[in-house]
Amino acid sequence: MKRYDMHTHILPGIDDGSKSVDQSVELLNGLKTQGVEAVCFTPHYYSHMVSAQEFLKNRNSAFETLKDSIPKGLEVRLGAEVFVTNYLFSDENDLKSVCYGKSDYMLTEFPYSSDFEDDCYTNLLKIMGQGITPVFAHIERYPKLLKNHRKIKELADMGVLFQSNAVSYSELGTRKKLVKLIEQGLVHVIGTDVHSENRNSYKYYDTAIKYIEKKLGIEAVERLCKNSEEIFSKA
Numbered sequence: 001m002k003r004y005d006m007h008t009h010i011l012p013g014i015d016d017g018s019k020s021v022d023q024s025v026e027l028l029n030g031l032k033t034q035g036v037e038a039v040c041f042t043p044h045y046y047s048h049m050v051s052a053q054e055f056l057k058n059r060n061s062a063f064e065t066l067k068d069s070i071p072k073g074l075e076v077r078l079g080a081e082v083f084v085t086n087y088l089f090s091d092e093n094d095l096k097s098v099c100y101g102k103s104d105y106m107l108t109e110f111p112y113s114s115d116f117e118d119d120c121y122t123n124l125l126k127i128m129g130q131g132i133t134p135v136f137a138h139i140e141r142y143p144k145l146l147k148n149h150r151k152i153k154e155l156a157d158m159g160v161l162f163q164s165n166a167v168s169y170s171e172l173g174t175r176k177k178l179v180k181l182i183e184q185g186l187v188h189v190i191g192t193d194v195h196s197e198n199r200n201s202y203k204y205y206d207t208a209i210k211y212i213e214k215k216l217g218i219e220a221v222e223r224l225c226k227n228s229e230e231i232f233s234k235a
């Protein structure tokens with residue numbers, strides 16, 4: 001079963017993640033030690049600060065500096081962690097351009113205080129109206145959603161996918177909540193959200209997979225990998 005990391009800040013010098021090519025290579029080698037074979041680069045795209053076009057220009061130059069140093073045995077794709085604001089929907093922005101590669105899946109981040117009965121919900125509908133499937137980054141960071149499984153289920157029934165961070169499976173309270181969500185099919189993919197050796201480290205990936213397997217069986221892990229594969233193969 002192939003292991004995927006669907007959320008990383010490994011591209012050098014573009015956001016608050018890796019600061020250099022050397023550090024990026026270290027992080028990629030770190031992921032390899034965890035058995036990860038496929039990695040999505042998802043730098044922050046703050047739609048209220050830059051246009052999609054400008055973000056893509058920066059992302060491409062960061063990728064150019066790294067691409068020849070990517071360790072052998074790793075498959076990579078380009079994506080973005082898209083912070084959704086009203087500015088995202090300006091005429092000049094092509095939303096598909098900030099999806100995972102050529103796919104119609106977009107890693108999204110909303111204000112964490114949202115209960116999705118507000119503007120965030122309207123913006124979510126706008127994204128989906130363009131034929132894009134949002135993948136909510138780190139579902140565990142939305143306290144109001146975590147307390148409202150009915151809302152999570154409603155969003156999932158609409159087609160929204162949810163990602164959780166590997167590090168959260170080493171946090172006692174959070175991991176229990178996440179396992180419940182996985183059990184109900186409400187967490188779809190895993191990522192590290194690695195920024196550095198210490199911030200959301202790659203070191204948690206294998207522990208997360210083993211914890212999920214121990215609690216829910218290998219089938220649950222297989223489902224997560226299969227969902228990631230579905231996105232990755234189209235990216």
Ligand SMILES: [Fe+2]
Nearest residue numbers: 007081137193
């Ligand atoms: Fe992130």
